[in-house]
Structures are given as C-alpha cells and as structure tokens.
Amino acid sequence: MKAQEVPQDDNSTYHGEKRAVYATTKDGDYGVVASSGWDVEAEATQQAVAELQRLADEAYAACETGKCSPLEYHMYAKRLDLLSLSQATGLFQWRIKRHFNVKNFNKLSDKLLDRYADVMGITISELKKLPQKES
Amino acid sequence: MSVASKKFIHKHAGHCESGVMSTMLSHHGLAMSEPMAFGLSSALSFAYLPFVKLAGMPLIAYRSIPKAIIKGLQKNIGVKMKIETFSNQQKGQERLDVLLEEGKIVGAQTSVFWLPYLPEEMRFHFNGHNLLVYGKEASTYKISDPVFEHVVEASEQEFLKARFARGVMAPKGAIYYPTFVPENIDYASVVPKAVKAVAKRMLKTPVPIAGLKGMRYLAKNIRNLESKDRRYARLFLGHIVRMQEEIGTGGAGFRYIYASFLQESGKILDNETLLEASEMMTAVGDSWREFALLIAKSIRSKKSETVDFDAIAKKLESIADEEALVYQKMLTAF
Numbered sequence: 001m002k003a004q005e006v007p008q009d010d011n012s013t014y015h016g017e018k019r020a021v022y023a024t025t026k027d028g029d030y031g032v033v034a035s036s037g038w039d040v041e042a043e044a045t046q047q048a049v050a051e052l053q054r055l056a057d058e059a060y061a062a063c064e065t066g067k068c069s070p071l072e073y074h075m076y077a078k079r080l081d082l083l084s085l086s087q088a089t090g091l092f093q094w095r096i097k098r099h100f101n102v103k104n105f106n107k108l109s110d111k112l113l114d115r116y117a118d119v120m121g122i123t124i125s126e127l128k129k130l131p132q133k134e135s
Numbered sequence: 136m137s138v139a140s141k142k143f144i145h146k147h148a149g150h151c152e153s154g155v156m157s158t159m160l161s162h163h164g165l166a167m168s169e170p171m172a173f174g175l176s177s178a179l180s181f182a183y184l185p186f187v188k189l190a191g192m193p194l195i196a197y198r199s200i201p202k203a204i205i206k207g208l209q210k211n212i213g214v215k216m217k218i219e220t221f222s223n224q225q226k227g228q229e230r231l232d233v234l235l236e237e238g239k240i241v242g243a244q245t246s247v248f249w250l251p252y253l254p255e256e257m258r259f260h261f262n263g264h265n266l267l268v269y270g271k272e273a274s275t276y277k278i279s280d281p282v283f284e285h286v287v288e289a290s291e292q293e294f295l296k297a298r299f300a301r302g303v304m305a306p307k308g309a310i311y312y313p314t315f316v317p318e319n320i321d322y323a324s325v326v327p328k329a330v331k332a333v334a335k336r337m338l339k340t341p342v343p344i345a346g347l348k349g350m351r352y353l354a355k356n357i358r359n360l361e362s363k364d365r366r367y368a369r370l371f372l373g374h375i376v377r378m379q380e381e382i383g384t385g386g387a388g389f390r391y392i393y394a395s396f397l398q399e400s401g402k403i404l405d406n407e408t409l410l411e412a413s414e415m416m417t418a419v420g421d422s423w424r425e426f427a428l429l430i431a432k433s434i435r436s437k438k439s440e441t442v443d444f445d446a447i448a449k450k451l452e453s454i455a456d457e458e459a460l461v462y463q464k465m466l467t468a469f
Contacts, residue, residue: 087302
C-alpha cells in the first residue's frame with residue numbers, strides 16, 4: 001500500500017485517535033503512516049459491537065418480564081458470553097446458566113455475587129438490578 | 136544498566152508486542168525498528184483454530200502466539216528478559232512501583248477491556264495486550280501504549296484491574312524488562328534463520344489449520360457458510376476482517392510490517408532477493424485488503440441479497456497461492 005492510499009476515513013470508533021499503518025513512499029520505502037481509520041474495519045467493529053448490544057437488549061427485555069436474572073443482561077453488557085464469563089470467574093458454564101434463572105439468582109450468596117461483580121467491574125447492588133433504560 | 140537519566144521516547148507502532156520490544160530495546164541502546172523486532176522473532180504466521188472460541192467466534196491469527204516476539208528475540212539476538220508474574224495483586228503493584236523508581240521502563244501484559252484510555256468500541260476481553268510503563272506520578276501510571284500515537288495514563292486502580300484480569304491468557308500481572316541487551320546484532324546470521332523459519336512454517340506445517348493450509352481450510356469453511364444461519368455467516372465474515380485489520384496489525388494482518396522487515400533486511404545485507412520478496416509481500420498485503428473490502432461489501436448489502444461466499448473463498452485461495460510464491464522466494468534468498 002502506498003502512503004497516499006492509506007485510508008483516512010475518520011472512524012468514529014477511534015474517537016479521534018490514529019492507528020499506525022505500514023505503507024510505502026513514492027520511492028518504495030516503508031514507514032509508518034498514521035491513519036484515522038478505514039471504513040471497512042469500522043464496519044466490522046460496529047457489527048461486533050451491535051451484535052453484543054442486541055444480545056444485551058434481548059436479555060434486558062427478558063429480565064424485565066422476569067424470564068431471566070439481571071446476570072445475563074450484565075454479562076452481555078460487559079461484552080462477555082457464557083464461555084468467557086466461565087473462564088473469568090472459574091465457574092462451570094452449567095452453574096452460571098442456573099444463575100440466569102431468577103429464583104436461583106436471588107438465592108446467591110454475596111460471596112458468589114461478588115465473584116461475578118468483580119470480573120464485570122460493578123458492585124453487587126448494580127449486579128442485582130437492571131440499569132435505568134437509556135432514552 | 137543506568138537508564139534513570141535517559142529520556143524516554145514514545146513510538147507509534149502497528150502492533151503492541153513488537154512495538155513494546157522495539158521501543159524497549161531502542162531505549163536500552165540497541166536501535167531497532169518495529170518491523171525488525173517483528174521479523175527477527177519470526178512472528179508472521181497464519182492459523183485458523185475453529186475449536187478455540189473468542190467471543191463465540193473461531194480464532195483466526197495472522198501472527199504467532201502472544202509472547203512469541205519477546206521469546207523469539209531472546210532466542211535469536213541474545214536479549215535476556217526477566218518476566219515476573221504475581222499471584223498477589225498488591226505485590227504485583229509494589230514490584231512495578233519499585234522498578235519504576237529505579238528508573239526502569241517496564242513492559243506489561245494487560246487486558247484490553249480495562250484500559251481507560253481505549254475508545255469504548257475497541258474494548259473487548261482480550262488479555263494479550265502489551266504496553267510500556269515509563270513512570271508514575273502520584274497514583275497515575277505514565278503509559279506508552281504502542282498502538283497510540285501519543286502517551287497515555289491510567290490510575291492505579293484501573294491499571295491493576297487491567298493487569299490482573301482473569302480468563303484465557305490471564306496476564307497475572309506480568310511485567311518484563313531486559314537484564315541484558317547486546318550492543319549490536321549480527322544480521323548476516325540472524326536474518327536468514329528468522330526468514331527461513333517463517334517460510335518453512337507457512338509452506339510446510341503439517342497440520343491443516345496453520346500456514347497456507349490454514350488459509351485454504353478457512354476458505355473451505357467460508358464456502359460452507361452458505362448453509363449456515365445468515366446472521367452467523369455475516370458475523371463470521373466480519374470477524375475475519377476484525378482479526379485482520381483491527382488494533383495492532385499494521386494493516387493487512389501484519390503482511391505490511393513483514394514486507395517492511397524484508398525491505399530493511401534486504402538493504403542491510405544488500406540482498407536483492409529479499410528486496411524482491413518485500414515487494415511481493417506488499418502485493419500480498421494489498422490482496423488481503425481487497426479481501427477485506429470484498430467481505431465488507433457483502434455484509435453491508437441488504438439482508439435479502441445473497442452473499443457470494445464462493446467469490447470470497449476464491450479470493451482467499453488466490454492469496455494463499457500468492458503468499459506461497461513469496462515464501463518460496465524467501466527460501467532462495469540465502
């Protein structure tokens with residue numbers, strides 16, 4: 001890629017930051033060019049973010065009607081899934097799945113709740129409820 | 136090694152680990168570009184691991200595993216690194232603070248998700264990020280994150296969280312610094328070894344998931360998406376692009392960084408074949424970018440339209456063919 005061909009698409013996902021891309025000058029010499037982003041990459045990032053948002057929204061709606069515990073919502077909201085939450089907490093997936101059930105979740109000890117809250121970087125009281133819906 | 140008085144110079148890099156090592160070694164008197172750090176550790180690779188899931192998606196890697204650059208440089212140029220990990224967070228923080236007070240610059244492995252200076256959209260649970268800590272003021276760490284154009288900061292609490300994130304590849308507070316840095320590098324003996332290692336790995340790895348075989352295997356899996364759930368298929372394709380272009384590849388899944396390394400080595404050793412290989416690798420990088428563009432166009436299109444999986448798979452196969460020629464060329468360079 002030539003230096004002048006390095007995309008400068010001002011990706012919103014960069015928040016004004018720039019990324020180092022290797023490209024050649026007109027003499028063919030390589031160097032670093034700061035890029036403000038490439039639409040192709042931005043779309044892929046946004047697609048992944050949107051998918052997690054969709055899962056979080058679905059869980060939010062289900063929690064509101066009592067079909068699942070707030071744990072499931074917070075998991076997706078913190079960009080985790082069953083596998084990564086299991087790996088981060090050291091709890092078996094089947095056990096976490098049980099905690100998606102409101103009845104089971106309400107019975108959890110503070111110790112176990114803290115294990116979840118800690119890997120998500122929130123407090124136990126935040127974990128126990130759904131956040132206010134953003135308008 | 137007295138470095139306390141030395142002014143630290145931040146450098147913007149394509150990839151975190153090679154950026155950290157380049158900056159660190161340069162700081163200790165062994166000037167080394169990022170592509171050189173990447174190339175001398177034979178970090179270029181390809182692997183498609185459908186059974187290793189990352190956020191529900193198979194792992195697709197364009198380089199060797201995390202820490203391979205640190206280890207590769209130790210092996211190939213004789214740098215000696217000390218890597219410390221901690222089971223106790225408090226101790227991990229104290230040790231880092233002591234090293235900083237001694238005037239050292241310290242490399243650290245962290246999670247991406249907990250770094251406060253990273254844009255929201257870039258924060259995912261990935262534990263293999265590398266950065267340099269070059270100082271501490273009050274309770275704020277001064278950080279040189281190679282993928283940022285400028286230096287950044289994190290509070291004690293935030294940084295601790297990032298260093299001790301749990302899960303796959305948990306950093307366990309890993310920090311590292313050199314205990315010995317050679318004064319110079321014998322390029323004439325190191326470059327051939329490093330270059331051949333990459334070429335052989337890509338051409339001859341016997342397992343079907345790595346090297347060029349891995350690329351062909353991925354192409355086959357792309358064709359199979361035809362029968363899969365539409366949403367999954369689009370996410371899978373988008374995932375490939377993210378692995379190739381997002382944070383820390385220097386563009387085109389490290390192919391441009393490597394082309395830059397081949398060029399630099401070719402000039403140092405006055406080796407025409409390496410310079411030719413560099414140009415070929417640049418063309419390969421351009422093809423990877425076309426591949427990403429092709430995917431972007433297909434996932435951008437309306438849901439009703441069908442995605443031409445076969446065309447995407449064909450493009451990937453043609454890149455594998457193109458790369459094969461570069462590696463064969465690299466093998467004839469010495």
